[in-house]
Amino acid sequence: MTLTELIKVMVLKNMKREKFLTVLSVIGVALGIGLFTGVKAASDKAISSFEADIRGTNPYTNFEILDTAGTDFQEEIYRTVRKIAQNSFPVLKVEGYLPEIKSAIDIQGIDLIRTAGFLKLSPGRGSSFENYFRGLNSAIITRAFASSHSLKRGDIARAFVYDKEFSLRVSDIVDDASLPSNIFLMDLGNFQEYFGKTGYLTRIDAEADETTVSEIKKILPPSLSIGKKEAAIRNQKSLIKSFRYNLQFVSLIAILVGIFLLYNTIFISVVKRRTEIGILRGLGASKKTVVLIFMIQGLILGIAGSMLGILIGQVTAYFSVTAVEKTITSMYRAVSITDYFIPKTDIALALALGVLVSLIASAAPSFEAARIRPNESTREGTFEGGHRRMRRAYALAGLVLIALGCAVSYIDYHSMPYDFPFLAYAGILFIIFGFTLLSPSYLSLVLSGLGRPVEKLFTSVGVITVGDIKGSVYRFSVALMSVAISSALIFALLTLIFSFRNSLKAWINKNIAADVYVKPASCRSNFCFFPLSDELIKTVEGMPEVAGVDRFRTLQIDFQGRKVVAGFGDREIRRRSGDVGLAEEERRAERDFGTDRIIGVSKFLGIKFDLKVGDTVELRTPRGVQKFVVYDIFSSYSTTSGFVYLDRKWLMKYWGLDDATQFAVYLRKGADVPAFISRINEILRPRFSLSITNNAQLREHVLSIFDRTFAITYAIELISIIVSLIGVINTLLALVIEKKREITILRYLGGSWGQIRAKLVLSAGIVGVTGIFLGGIMGPLMSVIFIEVINKVSFGWEIHFHIPFYYLSIVTAVLFLITLSAGLIPLNVAKGVDPKRLISFE
Amino acid sequence: MVTLEGVQKYYGTAHVLKGVDLKLGKGEFVAVTGSSGSGKSTLLNIIGGMDRPDAGKIFVDRNEISSYDDEKLTLYRRKKIGFVFQFFNLLPNITVIENVRIPLLLNGSRDEEMAHAFVSRVGLEGREDSYPHELSGGEQQRVAIARALVHDPDIILADEPTGSLDSSTGRAIMGLLTRLREETGKTILLVTHEEYISRYASRVLKIRDGIIRQ
Ligand SMILES: Nc1ncnc2c1ncn2[C@@H]1O[C@H](COP(=O)(O)OP(=O)(O)O)[C@@H](O)[C@H]1O
């Protein structure tokens, strides 16, 4: 094909000549795509580790039998179930923690012999099945886990399980990608005996069809239920999906900035090569050829960008895996991600994204190029003229889009048609595009207002610069928008983070009031589901400095048909121990509603079920369906899956339980907290392994989880700043290249480099100021949508709007200074210009 | 071979061509002279398919190109026309040989031999890999002539080909054009405002007030 030859001559050579521009654009695209891919890979790994966990060790089973409260149940029922469904497998599981390698693990007791076939166990290879049973603490681990923590067969690992410390011996290593990597498999009998859970099961996995299922249903007690695994997987996935969507959406905005950059590059290339295109058309090149030349230029940049992006994504994935892992562990349940390599599908996605980005970015400039007439080579035409006539229409379309974006976001706010805030995402994109269309009018408006003072302030340089920008409003608008989008993103995200952090602090002050908090060391999440030993609680209660122990029980319950976490606390203890605020609130509510059957509901559930204070809700308990009155709709920052709060007396009455999964200790006035903690440590250490924190530590811990979660957001901000700066450099650079002749003439006429520098810096400054100002309008708008819509739909966290003026002004100043210095880079390029070459060209 | 009947052209309200009639025979070398701004380039652009007349007809080999759409005009320029401009109009970022190859590539031919042959014919052997800015004005115009001839067009249109060269270089360029015309038998239409250039032509026409005078 002669086209490839033409491309080589017309595209590749040109890109080689403009290495700097090319490299800048490639990096800009790569950063956006890399961030997107990395974040996606990291959160997908978390999701698939969730999924593998539910699928369990028997890949052919499609149903699971669970206790409705999420607790372990008596194993007798298994015998009956097995008679109905041959292929059913008992599982007893618990979360553990290996303190030496700082990793959460999932310990499962299973029928090893019956599952051996699925698990590719290799008892023949130098060992026998007996090996697995010899020693109660034998555990089989995965190859992935073994190699990432360098564990060998025969190694002994210290492990926190339930509220005690144990040791586990690695008896074999299996290679099975379908298993969660952090799983420790034990023989069921050994597990029961070793951890003192004789007679209990957590789950029964079953392979069954509909008739078998209905038969099983008949024999199950009301506390047990059978459900499809697929449904459970879907449920679990949707929990972290909102988390993932939000991260991905923000990185999508970084890609958007990349699109602007690429658009800028191609557009500038078209402007700069207008004469060349005219010549080419004169020689008989068709419009199609011209379009192809620029589309392919864009495509090459886009694909090169996405290839580099895959590398960057790999690095991003490496770092975000830790953040995602920690956040999901504390919000939902322990996950451990050992593999952070981007999968092939995501590599393909990154490439596709690169192609898409480059097509979007280069379409408009390419068709613009095709409109250049063949005789334009002989006569200067005004390239911007066509746009100028359209400016009004653009501005109008822009306003319509902005209004549409707000409307769509409002619909999402008001009626939430989807489980995820897709409408709000679309709304934000509409708003960004709207502002983009509006930007040329905005810039020329500003210039006509700003022109005079600037000209006065900077005299001749001012006149030239303002005239220059006026003559290239469209090119400058593109640079302006890159700055505007990234500063809007900074404004919006900083506002979100600060508002969120402040609200969280207020919540902490209200809710973290006890002196000491105790939970099992094996539990890494905010909520634990495994009961603590009675002996442990008795010991603490009996200590002289203790004023009261608020025993807290978390349970999974059925709330209006949805599985949610319920917390049962002891109001009487809290009231007696001096934490009167909340207790008083409850007492007042009881008086107002005339009943003590009251329930607090997290905002997330309040939104999902459209609940108001005073509404009646239904809970399914082992003692039948019970009605409660909603007395409070509160913010829960500890989980995103929905949370309800009830008094302990109902736990006893309807669930028949009186245990605790974690507890808070109130000390007598004047008691020495550190001394108390070291004393209970001393007494309990030998028998229990616990995580004991004082009030301040717990507060700090909650905030540190928050900060870690938002670390990714900071990276996104940083990257979009970099990309938008590249955009500014790019525009100015292109202008310098385009104006090379003018610069040389200016030099001949006695203009100094100082004046040229002043002109470039002034241009950059104008782009910076106008861009940041526009971002200052877009940003708050975006942050309102982030907080009021996206947060509401995905998490329902209570966030009080709070604009961090102080930080924002510092960040703005820094951003402005960086933009100014972006004006200096093109100067060096201008200096490197060879005057001979310029003069001989025209 | 080329016939113009009552060709008119306006730029806004300016009536630049007011009814041009012209006949070019095959293999003829015709020069059109006229003062600056008299519409010479406009006339050439219209014949070359770069621009369209507002009235009148243009026939090339009995095809009425004045009725062509953009796509057909593009093909016409690509196959039938070789252009030589006052300011050379070489593509600045590619080498001499690449510049000469462009018309061939656009016509779907990868023939490098042909390009080399034409570079030699205009006397630039050994300069194939130079860039336009490394060449003198005269040399650049030689490249442009090679580019105008390489794809074997029927008609060469030259718009003040010596206009930006000194007179001795200009003469050399005209010598080259004449020699190549004799060798290839191409039809040449050349416009110039310099009297001495028109002496190379076999027929000289004058354009004034938008009308061709014999
Ligand atoms: N694209 C154009 N737009 C407006 N006026 C034009 C354009 N091209 C040529 N003209 C005008 O038409 C007249 C003839 O121009 P041209 O054909 O270039 O003259 P010549 O080549 O004889 O110097 C001039 O007055 C010129 O200003």
Ligand SMILES: [Mg+2]
């Ligand atoms: Mg002319």
